[in-house]
Amino acid sequence: MKKTAVFRTLRTVWLVLSVVCLILAVIFLQIMVINKGKKTEDPAFRYVEDVRHRVLLFCSYNSQYYTYANQIEGFHDSLYPNGVEYDVIFMDAKNYRTSEDQSAFYNFFVSRMKNGKEYDGVIVVDDEALQFMCDYGKKIFGDIPIVFIGANNLTLAKKACTRRNITGFYENDYLEETLKLTRKIFPNRTKYVGFFDESAAGKTDGARFTIIMSRLTGYEFETINVTNYTKEQLIEVIKQVPDDAIIIYMTCFSDADGITHTKYEMTNFFKEYSNAPIVRCYEDAVGDGVLGSIGMSFYQQAKNAGETMVKVLDGADISRIHMALKTPSITEFDYNVMARYGITEKMLPEETIIINKPVSFIDVYGAILPSAGLIFLAMIMLLQSVNATVFLGRESNRELLASKEELEKSQKRLIYQAEHDDFLDILNRRTAVEYLRRHAIPDKVFSIIMVDIDNFKDVNETYGHQVADEVLKHLSYELENLAKTRDWMLARYGGDEFLMMLSGERVTEESSTIQEIMKIFRNPISMGDETIIMSCSMGVSLSDGVTTPDQHIINAEIAMYEAKQRGRNKAFLYSDDMKKKVREENKVKAKILDAMDNDGFYMVYQPQINTETKKLCGFEALVRMKAEGMYPGVFIPIAEASGWIARIGRITTELVIKQLAAWRDAGYMLYPVSINYSSNQLSDIGYVEFLKELLEEYNISGQFVEIEVTESLFLEKTEKAESLFAQLKALGIKILMDDFGTGYSSLGYLTYIPVDVVKLDKSLVDAYLVGGKDSFIRDVIQLVHDLDKLMIIEGVEEKWQYEKLREFKADIIQGYYFSKPISPEEAIVFDASDE
Structure with a gap:
């Protein structure tokens, strides 16, 4: 009896202490959440619901350009809290530069402004947009205030500011500061290679780099204009950069083929094909392989421009606001790359932001340790208060049942994953081949179709892999919906190839079935601000009571390649002539x-x-x-x-x-x-x-x-x-x-x-x-x-x-x-x- 009473008393004490520990843990967690919320308060919470003004953001480039994300955040934080909403229009002048492109955009812009919203002001981003506004702004908008940012052409910026309704912010660079810091941290490196392009910013960077390096004695420098090289040639040029040189990564995104590469593509070129340290004179890219950068804050310049526009809309005289020539800079370095070149934090300015710097266990988990410790103690006390035999018996039975159910789910999941493409969630190549071997038998009527997306590589190179992946998912989804309604077999055969089996149907090149499939690829695909139009090449092999399933696949693939050779965007039926062509080539090889x-x-x-x-x-x-x-x-x-x-x-x-x-x-x-x-x-x-x-x-x-x-x-x-x-x-x-x-x-x-x-x-x-x-x-x-x-x-x-x-x-x-x-x-x- 005494033993029972003792255990009852102990159980009560453990329960009370566990509850106290849990209450204290909750209090500590609440304090941590409140402190964290204060540190990460979003300026957007100050958004004013009463919209007083509306402005237009007019950008030279498109939303994929590397400066846009930081700039739009600056505009967001300066305009929204002051009751100013904005719309955005992109010229996309980095990709469309011809006079025909400019004329087409002008007609589009004038039409949009006539039929769209009215604006109280315009914020202009980059040189091409500023030049457009200087040429046509008064004609389209009259004398409404215009504030520009990101102007690399100082002559153009000064000329624009001679108008009474225009002011703005010149995009000063920190190239000289970047080179000065680079010489400090690499005193034994004397070879500098600067990369730039033919854009306004690129040409300014190249000229500044040449002037600065020419003033220095004991240094060797080289300028590389990437606009003179195709992607493949540029990679070869990068490979030739000596390992003991320093790469100065300026504005250099447009190549000889007219392709404007993303920041991530260019950064990857330098990182993958050169062992020399990469230093950038603009913010961003640090953390992707670039050692460090000193660059103007795109966020801060956009925020300053937004605040200037708010002042003007609230009554300030824009003609008395002079063009700003300086914007604060941000210095960033990558800890991992610093370690590779033996650079310590002491060699860098105090305000430097170190990315990828390892953090201690206390830095990561210090705030939660008291709560975790208290919860741990509470759990121990709770476990002590539970009857061990009952607990372990019931827990063991529960775990066995849960394990059995999980095992069954895992088996089904593994079978599904083995049969389906991980990315598109349709049948994979191996499963499709096995399916055809079971169902494409001689006594059945069917059509085997191989579909390949035309010029899919161009989508990857133009819009990036993320957009290309979304396009592939969209096309797969539409094909899958069609296949389900017709009871077709659909599989991913290759990177951008699909394999289909149409049971009970022998299609022709002009049949409605083929046209339905073609229509899926020809329909415009909206991807954010972009509209992408694709096409496909199709090869068809028809049941004949003789050909094996494996040969049908080969025949459909041969026909598909024939369709590509004949101009793409069409379907082609396999015939013995194609086999003859392959045989003739094989005879030559023999x-x-x-x-x-x-x-x-x-x-x-x-x-x-x-x-x-x-x-x-x-x-x-x-x-x-x-x-x-x-x-x-x-x-x-x-x-x-x-x-x-x-x-x-x-x-x-x-x-x-x-x-x-x-x-x-x-x-x-x-x-x-x-x-x-x-x-x-x-x-x-x-x-x-x-x-x-x-x-x-x-x-x-x-x-x-x-x-x-x-x-x-x-x-x-x-x-x-x-x-x-x-x-x-x-x-x-x-x-x-x-x-x-x-x-x-x-x-x-x-x-x-x-x-x-x-x-x-x-x-x-x-x-x-x-x-x-x-x-x-x-x-x-x-x-x-x-x-x-x-x-x-x-x-x-x-x-x-x-x-x-x-x-x-x-x-x-x-x-x-x-x-x-x-x-x-x-x-x-x-x-x-x-x-």
């Missing part, structure tokens, strides 16, 4: 393989004639196949696509070296022979060693071998290309630039690339060796001679062309006027004096 293994290639040689003496001075070696009908235009593209060109390159090289030895042994005088080299042969890292061994084996001097490459190989500037040129030079082999005039065609790079001879392409001869234009050919020849290089003119077919080129002092002529490519026996005794 003949190429047989030729490579069984001496199936031979060489012809086109003579090259000295223009002045009309004497033979060399040959170009051209490969041919012995098999009937296998012309170079047939087998070379397939060899390139199949990755066999490197092996063919070795075969042709060996044939040429053997032929030189045969001519020598027959007592003929040798002339240099040029061998064509494909850029795809760069993967053959042992080619030069192979060539060297052949020269030694047949005792042929390198002076009789020339290598022809296209200009694109010179421009790549890869380590493999540079190594190739150096090794060839070491063997005494001359390097020829083939097809000059068909690619980048810049004489500027001829000053530094290791080329000995330039071959002018036939297309330039045909286009410019005519009356009124032939001075261009003469000037090109002269410039090449001034660079101490020889000039070969290809494609000369007429006597007057030869005479004109001789007058222009071209060095060597090659073309049908003298001779087509001929056999080795004819070539070595060729005499052009009779021509």
Whole structure:
């Protein structure tokens, strides 16, 4: 009896203490929440419900531009609390810059203003919008007040402020402060590479960078205008930045293809393809791979502009408000990147914001520890007050039952996940193939359709992966709804490919079913401020009582690719002609393989004639196949696509070296022979060693071998290309630039690339060796001679062309006027004096 009373007393004490601990825990939690709420009070809570004014935010760019999020937050916090609402219109001038784009936008804007709301003021964001307002603002809005921000063109900003109804904020940069801090934290780095583009901000950044660095002694700097490069070329440029240099990441988002990359894309380019520290002269991007930045606060400038507009709307004289030339800056550095380069917080200004800085356990959980401790004590006391045997028995039974139910749910969930695409939540490729093997049987009527989204890569590059993912989800959702109503099988077959089985139906290219599917892709898709219009290419394989399910999939895919090749945005039925086309290509491949293994290639040689003496001075070696009908235009593209060109390159090289030895042994005088080299042969890292061994084996001097490459190989500037040129030079082999005039065609790079001879392409001869234009050919020849290089003119077919080129002092002529490519026996005794 005493023992029972003791346990009853203890249980009561534990229960009382646990309740006290829980009450104290709740009090501590309430205090923590109140303090946190005070620290994070949202200015939007001060929003005034009585709307007194309405203004228009007029932006040069679109809502995806990297400054927009901070700016709109500044406008929100300054306008809403003062009873001012706003609408936003985007010019999207970063993507649409032509005069036609501007005219179209003007018509759209005027129409919108006539039929839309009336505004008490306009806030203008960035230079293009400010220029537009200077040109048309008075005509559209009259004399309502205009406040601008983000103006990089100081001349334009000052000119705008001469009008009595305009004032604003110049977008000052902190490039000089950024460079000063960078020199402080990296005293041993002297190489600076600045990236900018052709936008107003970019050109200002580039000019400022050049001026500042030019004033410094002991430093080497380089400017990179990204507008001069495509995405792929820019990546190669970034790869060339030395690891001991410093990248100055300025305004540089628009490339040579007219694509305006997002901040995240550009940051990722620098982070992924360079090991040099990245420093930015604008706020943001720190935390994504950029070391640090000192930049104007976009939020603060927008907030200041909003407050200025409020003052003007409340009666202040805008003509007495002068343009602001300074906005406070924000200094941010990434702790993780700082650690990589050995930078400590002491090396940075006191006001620096450190991102990704590790926090201690107390920093994270300190405020909740008292409550957690009290709750823990309460739980212990509660557990002590519960009968252990009853508790554990009942708890064990409950847990066993819950585990069984959870196991069953997990099994169903795993089966579902194994059968469905994680992203689109429709059947995946493996499940679809298994489904077709079960249902696409010979005695049934059905259609197998492969659908591929046209130009889906462009959506990724233009709008970003997030928008592209939403587009893919939208299309999948619409297809799924249609498939459910018709009892079709729908699956994701690839990245942007769908596979469908239509039971009981044999469709045609023009059937209503196909048009329904096409309509899903053709309907405009609204994504925020953007409207995206897509299309698709479809391949169809119909049941025939013979073809297997796996072959149906292959046939539908072949038909889909045929639809793409014929212009996209259409459906195509598989036919035996397509199979024939594939078979013909396979026959060519088989003949190429047989030729490579069984001496199936031979060489012809086109003579090259000295223009002045009309004497033979060399040959170009051209490969041919012995098999009937296998012309170079047939087998070379397939060899390139199949990755066999490197092996063919070795075969042709060996044939040429053997032929030189045969001519020598027959007592003929040798002339240099040029061998064509494909850029795809760069993967053959042992080619030069192979060539060297052949020269030694047949005792042929390198002076009789020339290598022809296209200009694109010179421009790549890869380590493999540079190594190739150096090794060839070491063997005494001359390097020829083939097809000059068909690619980048810049004489500027001829000053530094290791080329000995330039071959002018036939297309330039045909286009410019005519009356009124032939001075261009003469000037090109002269410039090449001034660079101490020889000039070969290809494609000369007429006597007057030869005479004109001789007058222009071209060095060597090659073309049908003298001779087509001929056999080795004819070539070595060729005499052009009779021509």
